Structures are given as C-alpha cells and as structure tokens.
Amino acid sequence: MIARGVDLWKAVISFTENNPGIVDEKHRLRRTDKATFENLLAILTPLAKTTAKFSFKVRPMIGEVVGMFERLDTIFSNIETDPRRPAAWREAAERGRKVVSKYYGLSEQTEVYSLAVLLHPNYRMDFLEAMKWQEDWKETAVDILRSNYEAFYKVVPLESQDDQDTPDNGKEDAEEDPVIAAMMKRSIARRAEAKAVDPIEEWLADVTPLSKKKETVDPLAWWWKGKQRGNERMGLADMALDVFSCPATSVDVERLFSRAGRNVTPLRHSMRALKLAKAVAVGQWFLDDWVPSDLLTNLLQRERDLKEAVRNEKKRKRRLMADKARKKQKTALAEDEEK
Known part of the structure; x- marks a missing residue:
C-alpha cells in the first residue's frame, strides 16, 4: 500500500x-x-x-x-x-x-x-x-x-583385488607381459x-x-x-x-502443539494421550482436505440403512414365527376335528 x-x-x-x-x-x-x-x-x-x-x-x-x-x-x-x-x-x-x-x-x-x-x-x-x-x-x-x-x-571406494587374490594359472615362471605391466602401473x-x-x-x-x-x-x-x-x-x-x-522453521510442529493444546479444555483434562492424538490427527485430515466432503453423510446414511435392515430382519422373523404359530394352530384344529 x-x-x-x-x-x-x-x-x-x-x-x-x-x-x-x-x-x-x-x-x-x-x-x-x-x-x-x-x-x-x-x-x-x-x-x-x-x-x-x-x-x-x-x-x-x-x-x-x-x-x-x-x-x-x-x-x-x-x-x-x-x-x-x-x-x-x-x-x-x-x-x-x-x-x-x-x-x-x-x-x-x-x-x-x-x-x-x-x-x-x-x-x-x-x-x-x-x-x-x-x-x-x-x-x-x-x-x-x-x-x-x-x-x-x-x-569409501572399493579397492581392487590384490595380486595374491588373482587366480593361479600355473604360470608362475612365465615372463611378465610388458603391456599388462604398463596398464597395471x-x-x-x-x-x-x-x-x-x-x-x-x-x-x-x-x-x-x-x-x-x-x-x-x-x-x-x-x-x-x-x-x-x-x-x-x-x-x-x-x-x-x-x-x-x-x-x-518449526512452525508446523508449533501449530500442531498449539492445536493439540486447545483440545485439552478444563472439562477434558482427563483425556488419554492416544485419544488426543487421534482427535488431532483427524482434525488435521480435515484441514488438509483428506476427508471427503460427503463422508459424514455417507456414514449417517449407512447407519440408517443398517438400522432399517435390522428392523426389516426383525419383522421378517416375527412374520415367520407368526406363520409357524398359525400353521401349528391349524394342525391342532384339524387333529381335534378328526377325533
């Protein structure tokens, strides 16, 4: 400005x-x-x-x-x-x-x-x-x-093998090749x-x-x-x-420390370290956009679907039990009529 x-x-x-x-x-x-x-x-x-x-x-x-x-x-x-x-x-x-x-x-x-x-x-x-x-x-x-x-x-650079490590070809008394000697030098x-x-x-x-x-x-x-x-x-x-x-700088560490400290309020001073670490980690995931925006909606919908499935299963079991009871009652009436 x-x-x-x-x-x-x-x-x-x-x-x-x-x-x-x-x-x-x-x-x-x-x-x-x-x-x-x-x-x-x-x-x-x-x-x-x-x-x-x-x-x-x-x-x-x-x-x-x-x-x-x-x-x-x-x-x-x-x-x-x-x-x-x-x-x-x-x-x-x-x-x-x-x-x-x-x-x-x-x-x-x-x-x-x-x-x-x-x-x-x-x-x-x-x-x-x-x-x-x-x-x-x-x-x-x-x-x-x-x-x-x-x-x-x-x-440390690797050292080449010494002369005594070279294979013995049975030519100990052979004359030294001048070309090889120059190359070795x-x-x-x-x-x-x-x-x-x-x-x-x-x-x-x-x-x-x-x-x-x-x-x-x-x-x-x-x-x-x-x-x-x-x-x-x-x-x-x-x-x-x-x-x-x-x-x-140590800004990331300092910010993380401060953020974790804000989670420990006077009413939450007994929070265990592992639970605090999880809360801070999940909070950082949200700040870094690592958590899908529809995650909570999907979780709640999944819970509703699960509860609905449990209710439907209970209804199905009750209907089966009622059908069995009616069949048993009909069978008992039929036996009484025969008598």
Whole structure:
C-alpha cells in the first residue's frame, strides 16, 4: 500500500489539495512527506520480501531461505551508513540490524544452517568470503560439514583385488607381459590419485554460477538431478539431500502443539494421550482436505440403512414365527376335528 501511494504521490497530493474539506488540515499529507515514505519503504520492503519468502509455501525448506539474514544485515548496514539519509532513519536501520543479528546469532545453535550454506551450489565458501565471516567461523562451519560427512555419509571406494587374490594359472615362471605391466602401473597411479581426492575440498573450491535471470538454483532439485545422473560425490549428495529436505522453521510442529493444546479444555483434562492424538490427527485430515466432503453423510446414511435392515430382519422373523404359530394352530384344529 505504501509503495502504491508513493507511485501515485502526485495524484494523492493533488486530490487532497483540491478537496480540503475531505481531509483535516492536521492529517493532510504534504509534498515534503514523500521522502519520509521512501525511507520507510527502504526499511520495510526487505522485511516484507523476507517474510514472503518464509511464508509463500506451506512448508518452506532450508535451502529456500538460506542467506536471508545476511541480505537483511547488508541492506540495513547500507542504510545505517548512508550520510544522505536523516539520522532518525539511520537509527531505525541500526535497530533493525540489531534485531536481525539477534536471531541470526541463534542460527549458530543448529548445524543445519552452516551445512546449508556450504552445500548450496551457488554459495559454498564464496558466500562466507562475501559476507566477511571471521576465520574461526569459517573453520567451525567446515568442521561441522566434515564431521557430519565422515560420521554418516562418507563412501569409501572399493579397492581392487590384490595380486595374491588373482587366480593361479600355473604360470608362475612365465615372463611378465610388458603391456599388462604398463596398464597395471597406470591403474595403480589412478587409484593413488583417486584416494587423494577430498570430496569436501573439491566441492568447496568450486561454485555454480547464477542463472541467466541472476537467480540461485533450487538446491534440493539440483542435488537430486545430480544424483540421478550418478554424481554421488562419494556420499556428499546424500548428505545434501538430507540437509535441504529440512523445513526452514518449526512452525508446523508449533501449530500442531498449539492445536493439540486447545483440545485439552478444563472439562477434558482427563483425556488419554492416544485419544488426543487421534482427535488431532483427524482434525488435521480435515484441514488438509483428506476427508471427503460427503463422508459424514455417507456414514449417517449407512447407519440408517443398517438400522432399517435390522428392523426389516426383525419383522421378517416375527412374520415367520407368526406363520409357524398359525400353521401349528391349524394342525391342532384339524387333529381335534378328526377325533
């Protein structure tokens, strides 16, 4: 709304000046107020874009929001150090930067953020350099990446069989084929070079360029396509897929916790955990449109049909019993007449 007002600033001012009776004098905009709204936009627009980035999906992934704190910090820092802006707006930018830094500092409590930065195809070590991370921060991030990789994802290449494992053809004294010897020598050299390759160092030393639209790639899709092509990077691809499958926030868990808490009212505090879990699960099914809209109608109709079937069965049994009683009575009368 503010951006639209700035775009139509001349029309808004012209309307208020030509219609003084509509807006009171003390509430009327002045032509000099445009700079105030432009400064306000400079601070609010980055926050609005970041909020939209976090909430444009039901479940945003970590790869879709990585780098947001750094962008906000850079934007607010530029506003704070801009001498052309009024002091009030520089102070506002400084305050906003402090708030961003507060929550950015909390990202150090989880390893997934550092992993996401280093495993993002467009970021890697270049991102840390551009953001001027301190050397100990860089070393910590790389150590986190390496320790998790070696503990859970590292793939050791299979060694080829040794010479003593080759079958004995009874030609121990035969002369060695020079061609085979040369091939084996090259094979041994290649294996030695392959052992020296560090997938993490190789990954961090490179970077994937931005798209033609100057946009970053979708890291989850990028790694998945690479794995489908057989580029496992000695287990690094599996690690990246696990990292970028993590949700960016705990909103889903918090919402579920709050929703479950609302079910435990003072009159229902003795509800068992299993029953509460079922109630919350069914409620979530309705919210996600997993339950057909006519399910309740069909269930009620089925119950009515079942009750009707039971009543009809009882009527049928009563008729059978009545028919048997009449037949028995007729038989008894016939026997009495014969006597």
